[in-house]
Amino acid sequence: MTQEIRLFGAIAVRPAVLALIPQFETATGFRVATKWEVNPTVKKQIEAGEAFDVVIINPPMVQDLTALGKVKAGSEAAFGRIGMGVAAKAGGRPLDMGSVEAFKQTLKSARSIAYASDGSSGGYFSGLISRLGIADEVKPKLVGISGGQTASAVGRGEAELGVVPVTSILAAAPEVMLVGRFPTELQSYIDFAIGVSASSTVAEAAGQLSAFLTSPAVDGILAAKGVERC
Known part of the structure; x- marks a missing residue:
């Protein structure tokens, strides 16, 4: 009987991980349910x-x-990091993202900006516009999107721009394009790690999946999807 590994992950890493799973399943014979x-x-x-x-x-x-006993002690492994970017509907006008001032002007000039209202990236962006001193101008334009659908909302025309992890923007192509990454001075990388369940009934297979996802052999595919190794 084929062993099934239950993988529960953050939406931001979904595009990259889904690109790797078929290779793992073919090599091992396991099935990964996500x-x-x-x-x-x-x-x-x-x-x-x-x-x-x-x-x-x-x-x-x-x-x-791990402290709660849900993740097996010692199983944590670094997966990678994802930077923040700005999304726009494909075919839109070019935007200047080359400096902090240009970035601020882009946000102030936008008609509406979608952000992840319930995600880590949304929390960072909310704090960023306050630090940049543009909260009063930008907050009225914000469109909170839940469930990891920020980039898709831009594609549907629910907002002119979207601020979201780069992986989600690349995954929303061809309806959505990556206008640019946040300027270096403002960039925030969201780090991700892998852990194996302390109560897994397929612990050996789960460990193999963790090892595969963190192996150098898949670095190129991850990079193409927007995940940088730490």
């Missing part, structure tokens, strides 16, 4: 008893779940 939510929701659901074998979320959350 579930995706924003980082805080993944943690909350596991705390509430959600069954999983492998989890991919922010490192502090993996550490919290």
Whole structure:
């Protein structure tokens, strides 16, 4: 009987991980069943008893779940990091993202800006516009999107721009394009780590999946999807 590995991960890493799973399944004969939510929701659901074998979320959350006995101690492994970018509908006008001042002007000039209202990236962006001193001008234009659908909302025309992890923008092509990454001075990388469930019934297979996802052999595919190794 084919062993099934339950992978529960953050929406931001979904495009990259889904590109790798067929290769793993072909090589091992295992089947990987996936579930995706924003980082805080993944943690909350596991705390509430959600069954999983492998989890991919922010490192502090993996550490919290380890302390609670949900993740096997010693199983945490770095997966990679994802930078923030700006999305626009494909075919739109070019935008200047080359400096902090240009970035600020782009945000102030936008008619509407979608952001992840319940995700890690949305929390960072909300704090960023306050630090840049443009909150009063930008906040009225913000469109909160839940469930990891920020880039898709831009493609549907629900907002002119979207601020979201680069992986989600690349995955929304061809309807959506990556206008540019945040300027270096403002960039925030969202780190991700992998953990194996402390109560997994397929612990050996889960460990193999973790090792595969963190191996140098898949670095090129991850980079193409917007994930940088730490």
